Amino acid sequence: MATPERMCVGCGEKLPATTLVRLRLEGAGVVVDRERRGGRGAWLHAAGPCLSRAVKRKGFERAFRKAVSVDESGLREKLTGNGGRV
Secondary structure, three states, rough: OOOEEEEEEOOOOOEEEHHHHEEEEEEEEEEEOOOOOOOOOOOEEOHHHHHHHHHOHHHHHHHHHOEEEEOOHHHHHHHHHHOOOO
16 A cells, blocks of 8 residues: 655655654644644654745645644754754
8 A cells, every 4th residue: 555645844845644744733823743633734844944944935824724823943842852943
């Protein structure tokens, strides 16, 4: 069976879903969805440059089809274990 592919909202690269991190909305904020619950999700490399690019280019707004609030430093810490710039 083929592995599903997803596109990173930061860099636009298509990869197997197992290599990307799924994000979802909680209220109006973006959070990491490690349990992969249902609903609309966005996929992202767990790397600082892709997160910065997604925020700058409004990749989350496009993925979720609405305005969202992104705590970039908090999300960066959860994705990379480092709250500072990577």
